[in-house]
Amino acid sequence: MSSVSCKDLSKTFTQGDEIIxxxxxxxxxxxxxxxxxLSGPSGSGKTTLLNAIGGLDKPDGGEITIGEQRVDQMRKAELADMRLHNIGFVFQAYNLIPVLTALENVEFVMQVQGRAVAERRPAAMAILEEVGLKGMQDRLPSQLSGGQQQRVAVARAIVSKPTLVLADEPTANLDTKTSAQLMDLFVELNERRRVTFVIATHDPRIMAYCKRLIKMQDGKIVADDLQQPAIAAAG
Amino acid sequence: MNVTLRLAWRNLWRNRRRTWLTVGAMIFTNLLMIFLISLQLGSYDMMIENSLRAFTGHLQVQRLGYLEEPRLRESFNGAQALAEQLRSRLGVQNVAARAKGFALASSEDRSFGIQILGVEPDYEPRVSSLPGLVKTGSWFSSEAAEEIVLGAVVARNLKVGVGDEITLIGSGRDGSFAAALVTVVGLLESGIPDLDRLVAQMPLRTFQAVFSMPDQAHMLVVELGGLDQVAAALQQAQQLISERPELVALDWDVLQPGLKQAIQTDMASAWFMYAVLIILVSLSVMNTQLMSVLERTREFGTMLALGIRPGRLGRLVMLESLVMSGLGLAIGVCGGAILALYLSQAGFSYPGMEEMGAKFNLPGRIYPAFTLLALFWGPSVLFVGAMLATIYPALKLLRLQPVAAMRAV
Structure with missing residues (x-):
């Protein structure tokens, strides 16, 4: 359930009379x-590909397989279940639920999964500690900085132990130092938990963390290179 | 706490003013409906009681067929004895025998055809409000007095007053000539011209002597403590007359079918008004929820992306409405119950109503009915209306696409 395979994926959008x-x-x-x-300039197709892999958007054609499951053939409810149990999302704008505290945001997915409080509470507390937010569990998103909110979002994405994390411009709203801390966290999680990360970015500093860099342009893959990460995880 | 319930509760208070405005509208509407419905039901009770006390009583015993064809010869024997038995059986004194006939009434100057009721002077005031409307003169001096009480308009038409004599000429039950000379002892003013033009009452015994129907009457009128006692009393009366197949016991519903129809017509127009009120408040709930859903489109998109099924989001919005409508229902019904309970004890009066009541021998205050129907009918329908109004915003969520929703501003 961890490897992702995309074959001949196509997707077009209509904007007025123009087809993009x-x-x-x-x-x-x-x-x-x-x-x-996934790197490339704006409009290169990074986010579209991430959305298609995560089942957030249906491709017009082609196949997407995650593990043994054909994502492109799933119905709405099946897609929701797959996302709930197997995929963690990190968004550019954090997208936390504003009425829930940091702890409740992290617990949210597990609660929807139906896990008991005795199971989810320690897991959520542990992951908050892991992302450096110990003692901040009762704060609402509005009481946290951007970096702290993104850490909560990361904690929410990984707390239920998904096999795949899709992150769309996760550091776009963060300063350099916080970005580096977040990427260190991603690398550590990838190495320690074997979580698959697919990160869409156009920030060269973020690309430097990746083991594989796929460049996109005009909806096509123009380069796909394995690389030695220039920056190793802290610690 | 369940995550959906927690989210629903907190979402409601994100915009406190809007939530309280909507809940406030529901509370106000519920209070208003409880007040109006309890007042309406109370006024129906009063209207029925007043009408029954003026005319038919709660139930009557008559000869079979008299209701359809109220003719003089459709009388029955042993009326006063049967009335006594009925008093004993029901354990109440409010049973009076009546007879009804027609005669030509002549004064020195004029003659008019009038309807005359023969009534038991001691018992009639117990079953009817009309004796209390004798504003000039007095009630009968004895059970067999050759006296008559006239409606004020009848007396004016005949140009007679208290102390004057009038001659009555008509046909007796057996077809004989009926004639009497009676003294006007009282003038009855109901304030209702049609009634004052119609009413003439004389003691039953005198009536029986004039119209050749000794120990006979056309009806036994029973006045009970309230409408809730009618069914049991009717059963008792039916048992009492079970060995007299020529007699029948009828309740007020049969005796005055127009009364129920008038109430139903009034109810229909009132329900229409309530329906408009409920629709308006339901639309306000729909507006609130629609606004709330539109404002949170990004948030709902995130939840969909995290793996929440669209149906669960719909349930969340329905739950928010349920909590909001529940608050409106609970506070509205509690407030309405206190108001209705107080008014059902203290009564409610329009300006001038007490004076009118005193003039026409009617209660000066309406006592709103404190019933479950009055308390819960309107608020329950509003509750359902508010929930139905939330279906549209909830359905919008079912069509939400995560990517498009997360792009929403």
């Missing part, structure tokens, strides 16, 4: 435990 190509016959395979960056 989001994905143009994109095919990739992402192995379990990978740490992949």
């Amino acid at each position: 190509v989001g994905l143009d016959q994109v095919s990739i395979n992402i192995e379990e435990g990978s740490f992949v960056c």
Whole structure:
């Protein structure tokens, strides 16, 4: 349930009279435990590909397989269940639920999964500690800084132990230091838990953390290179 | 606490003013409906009681067929003895025998055809409010007095007053000539011209002598403590007359079918008004929820992305409405119950109502009915209306696409 395979993915959008190509016959395979960056300028198709892999958006054509499951053939409810149990999302704008505290935001997914409080509470507390937010569990998102909110979002994404984390410009709203701390966290989680990360970014400093760099342009993959991460995880 | 319930509760208080405005509208509407419905039911009770006390009583015993064809010869024997038995059986004194006939009434100057009721002077005031409307003169001096009480308009038409004599000429029950000379002892003013033009009462015994129907009457009128006692009393009366197949016991519903129809017509127009009120408040709930859903589109998109099924989001919005409507229902019904309970004890009066009541021998205050129907009918329908109004915003969530929703501003 961890490797991702995309074959001949295509997606177009209509904007007024103009047809915009989001994905143009994109095919990739992402192995379990990978740490992949999708790079490219705005409108290159990074987010569209992430959304398609995560089942947030239906491609017009092509196949997406995660593990043994064909994502492109799933119904709405099946997609929701797959996301709930197997995929963690980190968004550019954090997207925390404003009426829930940091702890409740982290617990949210597990609570929806139906896990008992005795199971989810210690797990959520532990992950908050792991992302450096010990003692801040009762704060609402509005009482946290951008970096802290993104850490909560990361904690929410990984607390239920998904096999795949999809992160869309996760550091776009963070300063350099916080960005580095977050990426260190991603690398550590990837190495320690074997979580597969697919990160969409156009920030070269973030790309430097990746073991594989896929470059996109105009909805196509123009380069796909393995690389030695220039920056290793802290500690 | 369940995560959906927790979210629903906290979401409601994100915009306190808007939530309280909507809940406040529901509380006000519930209070208003409870007050109006309890007042309405109370006034129906009063209207029925007043009407029954003026005319038919709660139930009557008559000869079978008299109701359809109220003719003089449709009388029955042993009326006063049967009235006594009925008093004993029901354990109440409010049973009076009546007879009804027609005669030509002549004064020195004029003659008019009038309807005459023969009544038991001692018992009639117990079953009817009309004796209390004798504003000039007095009630009968004895059970067999050759006296008559006239409606004020009848007396004016005949140009007679208290102390004057009038001659009555008509036909007796057996077809004989009926004639009497009676003294006007009282003038009855109900304030209702049609009634004052119609009413003429004389003691039953005198009536029986004039119209050749000794020991006979056309009806036994029973006045009870309230409408809730009618069914049991009717059963008792039916048992009492079970060996007299020519007699029948009828309740007020049969005796005055127009009364119920008038109430139903009034109810229909009132329900229409309540329906408009409920629709308006339900639309306000729909507006609140729709606004709330639109404002949170990004948030709902995030939840969908995290793996929440769209149906669960719909349930969340329905739950928010349930909590909001529940608050409106609970506070509205509690407030309404206190108001209705107080008014049902203290009574409610329009300006001038007490003076009118005193003039027409009617209660000067309305006592709103403190019933479960008055308390819960309106608020329950409003509750359902508010929930139905939330279906549209909830359905919008079912069509939400995560990516498009997260892009929403």
